Amino acid sequence: MTGSLIFPPGPFADAVAAIGPFDDEAAAAARVRHAQLTKPAGSLGRLEELGCTLAGITRRCPPPIPTRPAVAVFAGDHGVVASGVTPWPQSITALMVSNFVAGGAAINALARQVGARVEVVDVGVAADLDSIAGVQHRNVRRGTADLLLGPAMTTADAHAALDVGASVAAALVADGHDLLVTGEMGIGNTTPSAALIAAFTRTDPEAVTGRGTGIDDVMFAHKAKVVGNAVARASTRTDPVSVLAEVGGLELAALAGFVVAGVAARVPVLVDGVIACAALVTAEALAPGTRRGCIAGHRSPEPGATVALAHLGLEPLIDLQLRLGEGTGACLAVPIVQAAARVLHDMATFDELGMQ
């Protein structure tokens, strides 16, 4: 599924075309610089690796210190909630969108702490949110169909949602944002996420299905069966957009587009938990190399997240057992990313300190 794909003209196709290679030379220059700074070589551990990664992504050594982070929170609903995969009613998605624009959700608190803008995008909420101010009204359709019974959406819907995500990233970059953070909201969205991860990593569906934000054993067994059925159907599809349409979600597609466009712009993309990991696995299938422009913010306790991160070769920065989504885990990691860049800017060398 990693051959040369053709996408309809639009922001997503533009982003895929613009993706460049990770800059190994800039990363190597950062490694050399780290060895000259006033500390034992390697003593800043993974912060040093992260600095090298930022240099490779941004093609600069030292990499710029990101000072204008932005979180995009894509909201979408899922027909599969009718099949009983979550104890939460679908209406929570719309309520939480109101909460995001009012500033009262967890992502608002964490974004405020790190000085990040929060951009709320309705890409697929089931309710009519047109009257809510402060939301980007980009609804592709009012929620997906139930993926237990058939395709979650058409490939045209998937392409449209990919374009929404890519255009949101491009606009944030054009506005001067230099660190993009993935966020989302969608009651039921751990189910399509598990299905996407199983399909793209070719992993047993049971091994990637988790308990989301809290379900009992009976619902869990049912959810695993729903994911298994969806993945069995997805495995008959031959291209990644079809897989995404068959078992994905609108906010998942938008996130995939968002990540690809951020990476294409060479702005580091900080990836949140299992939903974002599912989107990134999808993005990597659509636009190979995307993962090299991403940083994993935190380790979600959902088993699918660990499978996806291993598949992508990413190691998360934080592991605090967050299982909320919205972008909260990635947001917590923003200062670590900034610190990794700052070390390469601010620290003196042994030479400067008068030592050889």
Add this chain to the structure above:
Amino acid sequence: MTGSLIFPPGPFADAVAAIGPFDDEAAAAARVRHAQLTKPAGSLGRLEELGCTLAGITRRCPPPIPTRPAVAVFAGDHGVVASGVTPWPQSITALMVSNFVAGGAAINALARQVGARVEVVDVGVAADLDSIAGVQHRNVRRGTADLLLGPAMTTADAHAALDVGASVAAALVADGHDLLVTGEMGIGNTTPSAALIAAFTRTDPEAVTGRGTGIDDVMFAHKAKVVGNAVARASTRTDPVSVLAEVGGLELAALAGFVVAGVAARVPVLVDGVIACAALVTAEALAPGTRRGCIAGHRSPEPGATVALAHLGLEPLIDLQLRLGEGTGACLAVPIVQAAARVLHDMATFDELGMQ
């Protein structure tokens, strides 16, 4: 070693007398509030626990969001470097003090990133630093004696260094700092740290001795023997100040005083790596209950740190394989502490969102 101890009058004795209990009611109130906020209960994982801990430490729910963090970097030298436990020359300690006040060290970069003040304190550097501006000149003695051959210092020295640390914390709190971060510099100080951890946790010295900032196998075997000899001698001492004097260090004693005084002032103390853990194990022996006022910033890869943290019942927030010290790991955790408090302030409740 946890009986009622008497200390000479001074800032440390005052701090020990002022330590109050952790406020279980405020912590419980934070737990109740977390259940009302617009997220599934428990979904912010360890960030929720941390918020409850901050409420218990500060006796307030919601706990204040710390906005004025300060790192105190205590510098001291160690006679034991003459016995070959580190490849670094002792003169690096003084050079790094110059680097700290010039702003070129790792701790400066990381403190700048989180808006923390850096307070540099010479409590026991072997060189004369009087001409260096920007340093608190509180030198108790010009480095310890070689702890392989006899006591590292007198109990009077240890008391004096405890007082230095306690007075630095009290002054920072009086200046309005609301989050204290432990920092240190001292070539060779993983050796006394290992000895203190082994002595106070009654652990096999070999199990707590690590490779510091990078030593070879031969030096490592020698270091373990040095620690073993020191611990054997320390085990004959009957009170914790004597243990500290026998196998400790001046910056370690100052850190212990600093932590106790911060906790006494009910200001959260964010603890760095293995050196800080050794100081906290010492502080807990001197003033039982101190650990309840502390937050472990990061997990040092030194084996002694893990032994000490288990003994203290603390779980670190970050694990990025940092092994530099200076306060770098704890500094990286500052925004997480701020975020944990902010969530309890900023988030809406389900009631406010119109849901019961």
